Every structure is written in structure tokens, then in C-alpha cells.
Amino acid sequence: MTVPSSHLLILAAILFSIGVAGFFLRRNVIVVLMCIELMLNAANLSFLAASRMHSLDTPGGRIDLQGPIFAIFVIVVAAVEAAVGLALVIALYRRKQTVSLDDVVDLKD
Amino acid sequence: MANALFYLVAALSVIAAAGVVLFRNPISNVLSLLFAFFCLATIYLLAGFQFLAATQILVYAGAIMVLFLFVIMLLNLAPGPNAPELERVGLAMFLRRKSGVTIVIAAALLILGTSAVLGTHDTAVQAAEAMPKKGLDAITATPGSSEGLAGEMFGRYLLPFEAISMLLLATAVAVVVLAKRSRPENS
Numbered sequence: 001m002t003v004p005s006s007h008l009l010i011l012a013a014i015l016f017s018i019g020v021a022g023f024f025l026r027r028n029v030i031v032v033l034m035c036i037e038l039m040l041n042a043a044n045l046s047f048l049a050a051s052r053m054h055s056l057d058t059p060g061g062r063i064d065l066q067g068p069i070f071a072i073f074v075i076v077v078a079a080v081e082a083a084v085g086l087a088l089v090i091a092l093y094r095r096k097q098t099v100s101l102d103d104v105v106d107l108k109d
Numbered sequence: 110m111a112n113a114l115f116y117l118v119a120a121l122s123v124i125a126a127a128g129v130v131l132f133r134n135p136i137s138n139v140l141s142l143l144f145a146f147f148c149l150a151t152i153y154l155l156a157g158f159q160f161l162a163a164t165q166i167l168v169y170a171g172a173i174m175v176l177f178l179f180v181i182m183l184l185n186l187a188p189g190p191n192a193p194e195l196e197r198v199g200l201a202m203f204l205r206r207k208s209g210v211t212i213v214i215a216a217a218l219l220i221l222g223t224s225a226v227l228g229t230h231d232t233a234v235q236a237a238e239a240m241p242k243k244g245l246d247a248i249t250a251t252p253g254s255s256e257g258l259a260g261e262m263f264g265r266y267l268l269p270f271e272a273i274s275m276l277l278l279a280t281a282v283a284v285v286v287l288a289k290r291s292r293p294e295n296s
Contacts, residue, residue: 002111003112003115003116006226007115008156009222010222011122011123011152013222014126015126015145016218017216017218017222018123018129018130018215019126020215020218021130021211021212022129022130024210024211024215025205025208030135030138030180030181030186031135031138034139034142034177038126038129038145041149048156048161065258066261068160068161069261069266071158072164072262075164075165076273077273078169080276080277082173084280084284084287086177086180089180089184090183091287093184099184099186
């Protein structure tokens with residue numbers, strides 16, 4: 001693939017913006033968590049694009065490994081976030097029988 | 110060939126990501142996100158990150174998405190006789206109070222990110238950009254990229270690796286405490 005790495009970064013920006021929009025527009029907690037996953041994936045993509053930008057493909061060339069390493073860490077954090085977030089959703093549903101953010105405004109009122 | 114495939118998959122991933130925001134049924138949202146993750150795994154593979162592509166499918170598509178589906182089915186959120194009313198999406202979502210601010214913020218982020226990429230004049234970055242990028246074609250030329258990854262992971266990044274294992278342990282405990290049904294004598 002000879003696509004310039006900047007196109008990967010632009011794709012990451014588009015996906016991140018969609019994630020931000022969904023995070024604020026949707027009212028279902030589970031969909032909000034999915035939008036966070038989408039944003040973390042966009043961050044991963046930009047890590048990999050930066051890594052690709054800084055490595056040489058020629059034989060014996062230096063391959064930048066910081067990007068992939070941090071992408072793996074991001075994946076682990078995303079898994080942790082999903083597990084804790086969904087456990088909170090279950091606790092919320094047990095207490096209030098809802099997953100809508102419109103019904104969880106106790107601290108705001 | 111690989112370039113055309115990249116642009117095709119990139120367009121599909123953007124459409125799938127929009128589906129996550131715009132679909133009404135939570136099951137459709139999950140499946141849309143799953144499709145976006147598969148598209149991203151394809152992009153990783155095309156860019157030459159085979160290990161990351163495999164991890165993406167195993168962890169995201171295999172584990173996290175199943176967790177989401179499991180919770181949706183456990184809480185009976187899919188449309189059905191006893192399900193709660195689905196939230197209104199589409200145009201109604203954008204006409205809601207204060208959603209204009211969100212659109213502005215998201216658009217500003219998009220413009221900022223894109224212009225930062227396009228407007229960069231860093232000579233080092235441009236020099237790196239000029240290097241040949243073979244991606245998938247280079248897999249045979251750089252054998253054992255996961256070997257190099259493992260060497261870094263258990264060498265230079267050993268401490269973060271151990272820290273993340275502590276994080277996973279803490280998460281396991283936290284999730285059990287959060288999702289556990291409280292005992293009758295306590296409530």
C-alpha cells in the first residue's frame with residue numbers, strides 16, 4: 001500500500017469526530033460507550049499512522065515499534081473501559097430500570 | 110490495487126461509524142461498530158501491522174462486542190414486547206436542545222485534525238513521508254514483526270506491561286463488585 005500516512009490520519013480524524021458527535025448526541029448509555037470505543041479506535045489508527053510515518057520499509061531499515069506497542073496498550077484500556085462501563089450500566093439498570101441518560105440527572109437537579 | 114482497497118475500506122468504515130450514531134436499534138449499533146472494527150483491521154493489515162490486525166479482531170470483535178451484545182440482551186433493550194421505548198434518532202437527535210454545540214465541536218475537531226495533517230511543513234515528516242511504503246507487500250521483507258514487537262514489549266516497555274496487568278486485575282475485582290447483586294440483609 002503506497003497511500004500516504006496523512007490519509008490514515010485524516011481517516012482517524014473523521015472517525016474521531018463521528019465518535020464525539022455520537023457521544024454527545026445519543027442518550028442510550030450503551031451507544032455512548034460504543035462511541036467511546038470508536039474514538040479509542042481512531043486514536044489507535046493515528047498511532048499506527050505515525051509509526052508508519054517514522055519507519056523505513058527498505059530491507060534492513062528501522063521499523064518504529066512505539067506506535068504498535070501503544071496501540072496494544074490502548075486496546076487493553078479500551079477492554080477495561082468497556083468492562084467497567086457495562087458493569088456500571090448493569091448496576092444503573094438494576095437501580096433505576098433505565099439506560100437513558102435523560103433519566104439519570106440526580107446530580108444536575 | 111492495495112491503494113484502491115484502502116480507500117474502499119476507509120469509506121466503508123466511515124459509513125459504518127455513522128451507522129453507530131444513526132441507527133435506532135442497539136443491536137444494529139453493535140453490528141455496525143463490529144463492521145467498522147473489521148474495516149479498521151483490514152486497514153491495519155494493509156498498512157503492514159499484522160499483529161495489530163489480529164489483536165483488533167480477537168479483542169474488539171471477539172471480546173468487547175460480545176460483551177456489548179450480551180449486556181443488550183441481558184437488559185432486554187432490543188425492540189420487543191417488554192423492551193423500553195427506543196430513543197428517537199435521525200433528525201430529531203439533531204434538533205434536540207444544545208445539540209448544535211455538539212455539531213460545532215465535532216466539525217471543529219474534524220477541521221482542526223485535517224488541517225493539522227495537511228498543513229504540516231515539518232521537513233522530517235515530509236522526508237519520512239517520501240520513503241517507500243509497501244505495507245502488505247513488505248510482510249515477507251520484514252519477517253517476524255511480532256517478534257520485534259515482543260522484544261520491545263518485554264524489554265523497554267516491561268514496566269508499563271506489568272502496570273497494565275495490575276489494571277486488568279483491578280478491573281476484574283471492580284466489575285465483580287459493581288455487577289454483584291447486593292445481599293438482602295444489606296439492602
